[in-house]
Amino acid sequence: MGRPKQFDPEVAVDQAMGVFWRKGYAATTPQDLVDEIGIGKGSLYHAFGSKHALFERALERYRDTQAYALVELLGRPGPVLPRLRAALEALVEMDLDDPVRKGCFAVNTATELAGVDARSTELVRAMFARTEGALRAALEAGQRAGEIDASRDARAMASMLLATVIGMRVMAKTADGPDQLNRVVNAALSVL
Known part of the structure; x- marks a missing residue:
């Protein structure tokens, strides 16, 4: 049995949106994202696939809100x-x-x-x-x-x-x- 997720992906998208919004895509590092969200890089990539995929989700969240x-x-x-x-x-x-x-x-x-x-x-x-x-x-x-x-x-x-x-x-x-x-x-x- 796998460990349960220790973070809410929807909250993580909101947090990532804040980082991308402040810094821009290119200036935002994966470390910036994990620091803001409070998860490891492995969990970040497992949940979202890539920095770019997370950016797209953040941009979609902005669109929707x-x-x-x-x-x-x-x-x-x-x-x-x-x-x-x-x-x-x-x-x-x-x-x-x-x-x-x-x-x-x-x-x-x-x-x-x-x-x-x-x-x-x-x-x-x-x-x-x-x-x-x-x-x-x-x-x-x-x-x-x-x-x-x-x-x-x-x-x-x-x-x-x-x-x-x-x-x-x-x-x-x-x-x-x-x-x-x-x-x-x-x-x-x-x-x-």
Whole structure:
């Protein structure tokens, strides 16, 4: 009879996500992971197969939890422009409240691994597409409600807002306060 697992793999994925998010894929060593999770390297490889497989699981966990928070905010009922403002301001607050200023795990992964790691690129592309789709759906709802000019291209506006979100997540890593990011929010919403 084998020994029972002494760690919860789902908790381990959450812990690994934190390490990868802070340090990036390349800078994270297997030793960093075992130190954070509190298991031996053999157990790490037995449970997850490789550092890369664990990274993919961590990125999927981010997708399933953190990345959909914006989508959820955008899908709430009510007037669209206040929802868009609330979603963008929530990102500013979340990023600036993080003492490590690690930014967005998906954006960080895109800048580090896009074009180099096909699976990571695919996961990030899907996250961005889902966010852009939620932005487009909100904009189209605003057009139907008369809040946003119906002659404007909702797809183009959604792409612009996605680029704004990505840029804000990067800017927040070095921002000395909310003023600059709030100006971005105000400017982005003013063109709708």
